[in-house]
Amino acid sequence: MITDEEAERAVDYLRDSAPKAAQARANKEYVSEFRKVLKAQIMRENPSDPIGTQEAKAYSDPRYQAHLQAIKEAVEADAHAVFLRDAAQARIDAWRSQESSRRAGLA
Secondary structure (H helix, E strand, O other): OOOHHHHHHHHHHHHHHHHHHHHHHHHHHHHHHHHHHHHHHHHHOOOOOOHHHHHHHHHHOHHHHHHHHHHHHHHHHHHHHHHHHHHHHHHHHHHHHHHHHHHOOOO
16 A cells, blocks of 8 residues: 555655756766767777778777766666656556545445
8 A cells, every 4th residue: 555655755756856867868868979979089090090990999999998888877877767767656656546446435
């Protein structure tokens, strides 16, 4: 049984966590897009190499590898925020269903 207070806390959580969740999403999008910029910057360091060699060097560059780790962390933070918000929404939905059943005399 979900209490009214628990439902209120879930609503409060959704409201209060919105800025942090939005920042996590923005960070994920930024690092994902910046990957292309970083690859291009590294490739430009070897202009006389064939494109395939430039690309291979970019992918194996420690800066690119570090950026992949940053992407992983950003995706994880975004997913964590989404999962917590989904759990709060599920609690609210369950409370609504419970209250509807109670009002209908089914509980």
